[in-house]
Amino acid sequence: MTDIKVFNNLSADAMLVRKTVFIDEQGFKDEFDETDKTATHLVAYDGNKPIAVCRFFWSDERASYLIGRLAVIREYRGLQLGAKMIKKSEELIKKKGGKEVWLHSQEQAVEFYKKQGYRVCSEMEYEEFCPHYWMKKDLFV
Numbered sequence: 001m002t003d004i005k006v007f008n009n010l011s012a013d014a015m016l017v018r019k020t021v022f023i024d025e026q027g028f029k030d031e032f033d034e035t036d037k038t039a040t041h042l043v044a045y046d047g048n049k050p051i052a053v054c055r056f057f058w059s060d061e062r063a064s065y066l067i068g069r070l071a072v073i074r075e076y077r078g079l080q081l082g083a084k085m086i087k088k089s090e091e092l093i094k095k096k097g098g099k100e101v102w103l104h105s106q107e108q109a110v111e112f113y114k115k116q117g118y119r120v121c122s123e124m125e126y127e128e129f130c131p132h133y134w135m136k137k138d139l140f141v
Contacts, residue, residue, distance in 0.1 A: 003045045010036040013050035021071035052081040056089045065098045107131035
């Protein structure tokens with residue numbers, strides 16, 4: 001059973017998973033940002049090993065919550081961990097009064113997010129070198 005822990009800061013475990021997936025594996029450079037200081041961070045564990053992460057935060061620009069930086073360690077992919085992380089984030093956002101959630105999906109993950117109930121709401125744009133789309137989901141309380 002996977003244990004998901006919630007942090008009000010960027011833990012070393014969250015940093016490790018994001019560095020492994022986004023920097024080492026995918027080649028991103030600007031992985032860590034100011035948002036990390038104020039976001040809520042979720043980390044999934046297999047025993048003591050951090051295996052998946054995501055974060056969410058309030059965006060004044062979107063007047064809504066945003067989910068981002070969802071990452072699963074390679075050998076744990078295909079086990080529905082990403083879906084579990086999204087679901088847990090959405091539950092916490094609902095408790096905070098959130099009515100909708102936005103995210104900025106890599107092109108390769110659009111179909112995954114569609115399966116989670118998100119819809120594409122923008123044209124393709126680049127974040128660093130990678131094609132992304134804005135996606136949105138309404139949360140029904």
